[in-house]
Amino acid sequence: MTKLAPAIAVLAGALSLGGCATKDFVREQVATVSQRVDALEAKLQTTDSTAQSAMAQAQAASTQAQNNSQRLDQLNARVDGIEQRMAERKRPRN
Amino acid sequence: MIIVLMALAGLALTAPVPAPAEAGARPAEHARSGITPSAATRRVADWIAASGDNASLPYAIIDKKGASLFLFDAKGKPLGKVPVLIGIAEGDDATPGIGTKDLAEIGPAEKTTPAGRFLARYGLAAGQQKVLWVDYATSVALHPIPPGASKKERRRQRMLSPTPADNRITFGCINVPQVFYSQSMRPLFQKKGGYVYVLPDTKPLEAVFPRLVVDTAVSGGV
Numbered sequence: 001m002t003k004l005a006p007a008i009a010v011l012a013g014a015l016s017l018g019g020c021a022t023k024d025f026v027r028e029q030v031a032t033v034s035q036r037v038d039a040l041e042a043k044l045q046t047t048d049s050t051a052q053s054a055m056a057q058a059q060a061a062s063t064q065a066q067n068n069s070q071r072l073d074q075l076n077a078r079v080d081g082i083e084q085r086m087a088e089r090k091r092p093r094n
Numbered sequence: 095m096i097i098v099l100m101a102l103a104g105l106a107l108t109a110p111v112p113a114p115a116e117a118g119a120r121p122a123e124h125a126r127s128g129i130t131p132s133a134a135t136r137r138v139a140d141w142i143a144a145s146g147d148n149a150s151l152p153y154a155i156i157d158k159k160g161a162s163l164f165l166f167d168a169k170g171k172p173l174g175k176v177p178v179l180i181g182i183a184e185g186d187d188a189t190p191g192i193g194t195k196d197l198a199e200i201g202p203a204e205k206t207t208p209a210g211r212f213l214a215r216y217g218l219a220a221g222q223q224k225v226l227w228v229d230y231a232t233s234v235a236l237h238p239i240p241p242g243a244s245k246k247e248r249r250r251q252r253m254l255s256p257t258p259a260d261n262r263i264t265f266g267c268i269n270v271p272q273v274f275y276s277q278s279m280r281p282l283f284q285k286k287g288g289y290v291y292v293l294p295d296t297k298p299l300e301a302v303f304p305r306l307v308v309d310t311a312v313s314g315g316v
Binding site: 055058059061062065066069070073074076077080081083084085088089090091092093094 | 242
């Protein structure tokens with residue numbers, strides 16, 4: 001038993017030291033990953049706000065296009081009406 | 095467990111049933127008359143209903159490939175579907191200046207029914223007749239089979255045939271059945287007109303209706 005005691009002590013020391021090294025390593029890795037996640041989250045927020053702004057602009061442009069299109073339709077109808085009164089009347093392409 | 099199942103069954107029974115406007119556009123209903131809306135027709139119909147592109151006017155969707163017309167009221171409620179006759183030539187554009195040509199001057203390749211979105215309105219044509227102009231600039235109108243059409247063209251038979259393959263015969267105008275025209279189209283379009291959406295033969299749908307892409311993206315469909 002007395003012969004085994006130093007060996008057990010050495011083994012226990014090695015194990016405990018090894019455990020400490022592993023924890024530090026993990027902490028370092030976690031810190032690195034955490035920084036990356038933070039950076040990605042910040043980027044995601046920026047992208048999200050850009051996308052939302054783009055969507056709002058697209059929506060506004062779409063509404064504007066619809067209004068323009070309807071105005072154009074009305075103008076076209078007026079021009080067609082004037083042409084029908086002024087010019088020689090057309091024959092449909094049957 | 096049994097109680098949960100009974101509760102779920104109860105919920106299913108009280109779940110909202112699609113409104114007639116939605117249900118009407120489903121293939122099953124169209125299949126009754128032998129005309130089924132294509133995927134493109136359904137897509138355009140859904141877009142119009144969702145975006146209000148028809149500006150509170152009645153509208154018709156013409157599927158050239160299926161040689162069929164789908165009519166909707168101002169609120170998007172489907173009112174009917176009929177076979178149509180269209181331009182003999184395949185193509186989605188109109189030759190520049192075709193609107194000023196006589197029928198005899200129009201070449202075979204020019205006899206297309208142009209694709210696009212048109213505000214159709216009644217207006218005057220030669221001979222003091224009133225017609226539903228789909229695109230006045232290119233002289234495309236929507237009307238029943240003209241009485242003066244050549245017998246050789248067999249327009250009536252083509253319209254009645256079950257296949258859309260023989261429905262390309264006109265100079266570019268859109269011919270619809272007489273009863274449908276007088277009972278459905280004319281009453282609906284004669285006051286303020288309405289929109290006519292002509293689906294393309296060859297062009298991509300998005301090229302003919304660019305707002306289809308924008309509105310779909312904005313509503314989260316892409």
